[in-house]
Amino acid sequence: MDKANWERTPQWPLNTGYGPRTTAEEVIGNIDLNGKTAIVTGGYAGLGLEVSRVLAKAGARIIVPARSLQKAEAAVASIPGVELAELDLADPVSIDRFAHTFERSGRPLHILVNCAGIMATSEQRDGRGYELQFATNHLGHFQLTARLWPALERANGARVVSVSSGAHRLGGINFEDLNFLSQPYDKWKAYGQSKTATALFALELDKKGAAHHVRAFSVHPGTIVTDLSRHLSDDEMKAMGALDEQGQRTITKMTSEHKTIPEGAATIVWCAVSKQLDGKGGVYCQNVDIAQPVPKERIHEPGIPGVFPWAMDIQAAERLWQLSEKLTGVSFQI
Template sequence: MPSPQTPLPSGFGPATTAREVLRGLDLSGRVAVVTGGSAGLGLETTRALAEAGATVVVPARNVAKARAAVAGLPHVEGRVEVAPMDLLDPASIDAFAVAFLSSERPLAMLINNAGIMATPLTRDARGYEAQFAANHLGHFQLTARLWPALLAAGDARVVALSSRGHQRAGVDFDDPNFERRPYDKWQAYGQAKSANVLFAVGLDRRGEARGVRAFAVHPGVILTDLGQHMTDEDRQAFGLTAADGPGTVPAGRSVAEGGDFKNAQQGAATSVWAATSPQLAGRGGVYCQDCDMAPILPPGAPGTVGVRPHAIDPEAAERLWALSERLTGVRFAG
């Protein structure tokens, strides 16, 4: 039986924009939640979905800042809402979900876009390492709490933002929170990004028969505030100069020129494609890149296009599911 982790091909590519994948689609009457939807790739995702007619709810830690950001979006006619939520605060996740469920709206799209990268060792109130907690555990809890609204949609999709950073590390099930091993910020980031892919695999297995499909997405390499914790040494390793800041594309290194770097419109495209494309009807539990399902990249094989087997291993996905339930105390209802 062929692996579902095989390119279609979709006809799109690295330079495709979010608006291009939505061309001809009308999302009127559909509701999306986009975490981190008021900055960087999230803001472009919010913009594209709202322009196509969707109502987009943006949970944000800084509500005033988020409202100011979305207020600057043209042509969305009040289709963007902002509500408070902090992925490192379980109580605020529950409060956001309760408020959303009280609106009795089916949730057609949940895009778990927010995240942090390469931070110094930080722990949440429970003592969990912050990159694992914010990037994975917070979204695990949010998805579980919004599960009734996803089921009510009948044909919902959940998109987990991963990264080619998943290639750096799998999930250390014996010490996910760096309580016994030395902390390495890039290992922690890789673990969190592998967890995002494994979560999509596990969620899709549980949701397929009930009309909820899940996808993991590598958006590409984009300069946003996600890189705010990178040191000068980190930036030099990526070949970045002082002129290469958030919102820019390094000279001569854009995808249009054969390089790795995308702008925000291109970076949001794969998330939007995974959340909306008719090409993915009947599919799920896969890792997507450049607006297509990515190939499997065997261990040790060089390359940046593709997913490593450790991140789509169904047994690892089940181990992560059990660990996530234990660490959060949250289970999916029904």
């Protein structure tokens, strides 16, 4: 099968039998991942740590890239056999160094979970002048995946899972002003743009990678209280239903959107290992299923589940891919 014959997986629920309260351990069940290798960015904190733990428990060899090895060592100490390596997703040199080291090992890469990210930061730019949320959440993972492409091909059946967000509803890619040079910076617009980019990246990567037995998925894990929210004020956390009467940051009401960390990790793990997704890819998933499409007219309905049109637009995905190659100077050897 080549790209021209790629058959797009319908963006429609499979009725998997799972749901918003399903945990990552329930998804993994008795699946045996012995002999499999997985890289989990952000795999030492929050959702990433739970994904690392559950995949390792099933037998996978886990590599966790981290900006702070000292912090990561303490976090993953209870997970046997985890390999740690330095990686800063906002630094192209660091990305290349990490990927080159892994590539020299000659190992296949069966699972790549692009989980690390930042959210709602103040206006910042990377060393190239790119808006930091877009640079970290999308461009960093784009470059990392490109550099790891030979290892993904070697697996002869790999999956790439990129963590998006329901915040993609905040808007599509502003191709004319990606870096907020002509408009006032808005931390939520910037975050939403980066998470739309994550979904579009999975769509185009799946189209290009399917012929090489590499399938890609994007995931909305739900609203979970992790260190990702460190840049938010208490008032913002309260508005999200994530601040209790004592001022502690915690989910105050469990809904299909609000989850514990084990529940939030469930869809990520499902996309990484489930046989229900064999032969499928390029879809946006949530609540341990493929999400349903939502028409743009429903944008003002708070908490509505699903994926909006601009995050599953094939033409926008192609345009973003070409732009990402230009901005990073990196091309996939597909």
